[in-house]
Amino acid sequence: MITAGIDIGSKTIKIVALKDAKEIVGRVMILAGTDVKESINKAWAELEKTAGVKPGDLAAIVATGAGKGDAVNAQRTVTEVSADAKGANFLNPEVRTVIDVGAEEGRAIRIDTAGKVVDFAINEKCAAGAGAFTEAMARALEVGVEELGPLSLKSTQEVAMNAQCAVFAESELVTLVHAQTPKPDMARAVHNAISDRIVSMVRRVGMEEKVMLIGGVANNVGFLDSLQKDLNTTVIVPEDSESVSALGAAVLAAEEA
Amino acid sequence: MGKYPTEPLKLWNKAKELRRQFYENYAQAHDKGGLRYAGGAWTFDAVPAGLGEDVYSLTSEPYGASCAYNKEFSLRCLEAAEGYGYARDLCSYMRNYWGSILINEYAFGGPFPKPDFIWQDHICCSHAKWYQTMSELEGGIPMHCVDIGVGAAPPFGELKPHKIDYVAGQILDGIDWMEKVTGRTYNDELYIEACWNDFRSTHTWAKVCELNQAVPAALDEKSLYSLYVLATLNKASKWCADFYEELYDEVKDRVSRGVAAVTNEQARVMSDTQPPWAFLKVFRYLEEYGCVSVGSLYTFGLEGMWDYDEDKGLTPRPMPAKRPTSREEATRMLVDWHLRKPEYQHFYSPEYKSRLMIAICKQWKLNGVMLHYNRGCEGLSLGIAENRLAIQEAGFPVMTFEGNMGDEREFDEARTMARVDAFMETLGIKRVGRA
Numbered sequence: 001m002i003t004a005g006i007d008i009g010s011k012t013i014k015i016v017a018l019k020d021a022k023e024i025v026g027r028v029m030i031l032a033g034t035d036v037k038e039s040i041n042k043a044w045a046e047l048e049k050t051a052g053v054k055p056g057d058l059a060a061i062v063a064t065g066a067g068k069g070d071a072v073n074a075q076r077t078v079t080e081v082s083a084d085a086k087g088a089n090f091l092n093p094e095v096r097t098v099i100d101v102g103a104e105e106g107r108a109i110r111i112d113t114a115g116k117v118v119d120f121a122i123n124e125k126c127a128a129g130a131g132a133f134t135e136a137m138a139r140a141l142e143v144g145v146e147e148l149g150p151l152s153l154k155s156t157q158e159v160a161m162n163a164q165c166a167v168f169a170e171s172e173l174v175t176l177v178h179a180q181t182p183k184p185d186m187a188r189a190v191h192n193a194i195s196d197r198i199v200s201m202v203r204r205v206g207m208e209e210k211v212m213l214i215g216g217v218a219n220n221v222g223f224l225d226s227l228q229k230d231l232n233t234t235v236i237v238p239e240d241s242e243s244v245s246a247l248g249a250a251v252l253a254a255e256e257a
Numbered sequence: 258m259g260k261y262p263t264e265p266l267k268l269w270n271k272a273k274e275l276r277r278q279f280y281e282n283y284a285q286a287h288d289k290g291g292l293r294y295a296g297g298a299w300t301f302d303a304v305p306a307g308l309g310e311d312v313y314s315l316t317s318e319p320y321g322a323s324c325a326y327n328k329e330f331s332l333r334c335l336e337a338a339e340g341y342g343y344a345r346d347l348c349s350y351m352r353n354y355w356g357s358i359l360i361n362e363y364a365f366g367g368p369f370p371k372p373d374f375i376w377q378d379h380i381c382c383s384h385a386k387w388y389q390t391m392s393e394l395e396g397g398i399p400m401h402c403v404d405i406g407v408g409a410a411p412p413f414g415e416l417k418p419h420k421i422d423y424v425a426g427q428i429l430d431g432i433d434w435m436e437k438v439t440g441r442t443y444n445d446e447l448y449i450e451a452c453w454n455d456f457r458s459t460h461t462w463a464k465v466c467e468l469n470q471a472v473p474a475a476l477d478e479k480s481l482y483s484l485y486v487l488a489t490l491n492k493a494s495k496w497c498a499d500f501y502e503e504l505y506d507e508v509k510d511r512v513s514r515g516v517a518a519v520t521n522e523q524a525r526v527m528s529d530t531q532p533p534w535a536f537l538k539v540f541r542y543l544e545e546y547g548c549v550s551v552g553s554l555y556t557f558g559l560e561g562m563w564d565y566d567e568d569k570g571l572t573p574r575p576m577p578a579k580r581p582t583s584r585e586e587a588t589r590m591l592v593d594w595h596l597r598k599p600e601y602q603h604f605y606s607p608e609y610k611s612r613l614m615i616a617i618c619k620q621w622k623l624n625g626v627m628l629h630y631n632r633g634c635e636g637l638s639l640g641i642a643e644n645r646l647a648i649q650e651a652g653f654p655v656m657t658f659e660g661n662m663g664d665e666r667e668f669d670e671a672r673t674m675a676r677v678d679a680f681m682e683t684l685g686i687k688r689v690g691r692a
Binding site: 078079080081082116117118119120121122124 | 655682
């Protein structure tokens with residue numbers, strides 16, 4: 001039996017195909033773009049090309065993500081909170097705290113041994129705790145977003161970034177530039193600022209070991225470094241952290257198929 | 258076909274008519290030779306009743322909520338207040354109210370009716386300033402404000418005689434002041450009658466809310482809002498007290514027949530603080546899950562009078578044993594009655610509110626709690642994060658959502674609904690659709 005989960009995010013679409021609720025047999029990620037329906041079709045086509053799996057082959061499909069309503073071939077939808085929980089639990093049943101930092105939303109989720117959500121917190125109407133913030137800051141620092149993380153690890157001193165808002169943080173960065181603050185230090189300040197916001201949510205739901213970080217920003221080594229220091233723990237980052245939500249949706253599909 | 262029978266409330270239209278009449282009476286008071294006064298919904302509205310049967314009020318918070326419900330009108334009010342220079346993080350009811358004055362439009366049609374005097378109490382920092390500003394905006398209106406910050410009431414604190422004296426003394430001074438300002442002679446019989454109606458209204462409202470402990474719940478919170486509001490308008494009126502007694506009989510009958518507010522009831526929650534008035538659809542959305550919000554400390558305790566005991570929980574406060582026979586006695590009874598209001602207690606410590614909320618969770622048989630982190634009211638939001646922790650520790654799941662009771666610009670509908678979906682998944686509640 002093969003099931004699939006599709007995560008239609010604000011920036012990317014991910015599909016994970018799961019065999020017998022145990023083995024990942026296909027994985028796809030493409031940009032969502034402005035024509036989401038077309039992109040969904042492209043994602044399915046890509047899954048067929050790379051894994052030989054078509055929607056018609058699937059016992060069940062569950063959709064999640066901001067655009068989950070557009071997944072016309074899904075039997076049901078689940079929230080990202082539930083999908084994250086299941087996906088993290090599948091990858092590591094010892095995980096009890098899941099942190100998901102995506103393009104526009106940051107989430108902290110506490111889960112039980114079965115991957116059921118115990119409590120959750122989501123950032124409110126604000127991109128300062130999400131990937132959009134790093135992109136804005138990378139632009140302000142005139143570096144590629146993929147360079148921001150490694151750059152911050154070269155920092156030699158901590159510089160405070162006090163702004164709690166992505167817009168004000170950009171102004172603050174300009175001030176730091178004029179003060180001739182080294183770029184690595186500014187990059188580190190950016191990551192510390194995001195980490196502060198995320199950790200506040202984690203503390204709200206209560207942190208329990210082990211902790212897993214997923215979502216696009218999990219690939220940012222600078223953010224990971226700040227987060228681990230703030231939480232004073234080692235955080236697990238799975239391979240392909242961006243598709244954990246889709247994986248969770250596939251697991252839920254298997255549970256109900 | 259739903260799980261439980263359901264039917265509309267027979268008294269629904271009457272409630273709507275009473276509310277409509279209230280706002281019309283205020284606007285038309287002068288046409289009939291009457292008086293208008295303005296003040297908060299927590300103001301001792303029994304007191305001005307002694308000036309005559311033609312004295313009509315406009316209570317600030319329900320008026321602010323009425324403005325907020327009309328998104329287009331509210332936006333104009335809010336922008337007028339902000340354009341005038343008032344900060345956007347002030348009480349949103351207050352901004353709506355001031356804006357209504359600034360654009361000179363009454364939410365119910367026509368120009369904004371100017372009151373003859375202001376009768377207010379100092380329940381929070383916003384309320385203290387609200388009417389000072391209102392008076393200035395209207396070119397100067399006589400104002401008397403009663404300070405009520407005397408500390409928590411039993412079982413959380415002691416209402417010692419000097420505390421009652423402090424508040425009662427201000428009210429008695431206020432009566433003398435009202436006579437001077439209005440030129441009318443105060444009628445103690447009307448006052449005593451108004452006090453008794455106040456006790457009837459608030460005692461009976463608590464009894465109505467108590468009936469919602471039944472499964473299925475006879476009323477949902479969205480409906481409760483339309484019913485409790487009458488006490489916020491004029492709990493000291495005979496019409497309000499009589500209506501609640503009629504309502505109690507109808508709801509009791511609904512409970513006896515197992516009539517449900519939500520026909521597919523399979524889960525029960527409560528909310529807290531004022532709801533986002535422009536987005537009451539969130540309560541209808543809950544019905545997709547067969548989930549009913551059965552009330553809240555806000556809905557039950559803003560106007561309902563309750564006794565609280567650690568063992569028995571919340572029970573409607575019994576009516577006083579006898580009617581007062583003098584102005585002084587009526588005033589002391591009124592003050593004692595009101596200072597015990599549940600919604601006053603949290604101003605002194607979030608722990609008191611947590612205990613009251615946990616009692617509701619147990620007695621009303623809840624599956625979870627949805628807390629509105631209301632940016633529009635610092636007063637009722639005070640300590641809400643502490644309440645969240647306490648309710649969770651008591652074993653009840655809690656979700657939170659940010660919003661603003663009176664400023665729809667601060668409410669994210671899509672994200673809030675997504676949170677509700679996630680919370681329902683957390684509770685293991687599946688969508689059943691509205692039957």
